[in-house]
Each structure stands twice: as C-alpha cells, then as structure tokens.
Amino acid sequence: QVLLVESGGGLVQAGGSLRLSCAASGLTFSMYAMGWFRQAPGKEREFVAAISRNGRITYYKEAVKGRFTISRDNARNTVFLQMISLKPEDTAVYYCAATQSASVGVYYTSVHNYDTWGQGTQVTVSS
Secondary structure (H helix, E strand, O other): OOOOOOOOEEEEEOOOOOOEEEEEEOHHHHOOEEEEEEOOOOOOOEEEEEEEEEEEEOOEOHHHOOOOOEEEOOOOOEEEEEEEOOHHHHHHEEEEEEEEEOOHHHHHHHHHHOEOOOOEEEEEEEE
C-alpha cells in the first residue's frame, strides 16, 4: 500500500522556521506530483504548495509565497516544505498528499485531485 509519513512539525515562535518532510513508500515516487495542505480547527483543508513530478514546477498559496519553499528528492522518495518567517496564522495540521495525474497548474490546488494522504503533522506558531 502507498504510505506517506510527515515529520518535522512542532512549536515555534513567530518569525521562526520549520522544515517539514514527507517520506513516501509503496509507490513509484517520480510518477507522482506532491502537495502540501493544511487545516486549522473548524476550517476546511487548504492548499499550501505543490511540486511537479520532476521537481521543475512549483505552485504556492499566495499567502506563503516568498516564505515557504517546496522541494523533492526523488532518490530518497521525500518531499519537503521549508517554512521561514512563520506567522501565527500558519498554525495548522500540515498534510502531504500524492497524485499520479499528469495535469498541471491549478489542478494541483484542489484536495479532490489527490489520492493518497499522510497522517498530518502539527505546526503551532506562537506570538
């Protein structure tokens, strides 16, 4: 079975940094585009960032542009989300997700277009 496992979440002060990792197994990793989503209590899960199969193309939620960077290491079957200048409004459970679709662009921003999800990792940013 396909398994995604996130790690790297935690509690940080506003302005701090975290690096999230998502390790994938049970799939041919290079055949999947990968995304990061987040969900705060009482709110819908929202798109954060995505990266194409070969890592050449990335997509970001407007609110995180310039602060978050998504990357992937296909040799290690791992996708990362480097977060800097964190704000309290970034507080949420962060999930990684995988899609085998070869579509591009806005397609990757929808939760409905991903087949496999990790369990999530909590990110809490205090003021």
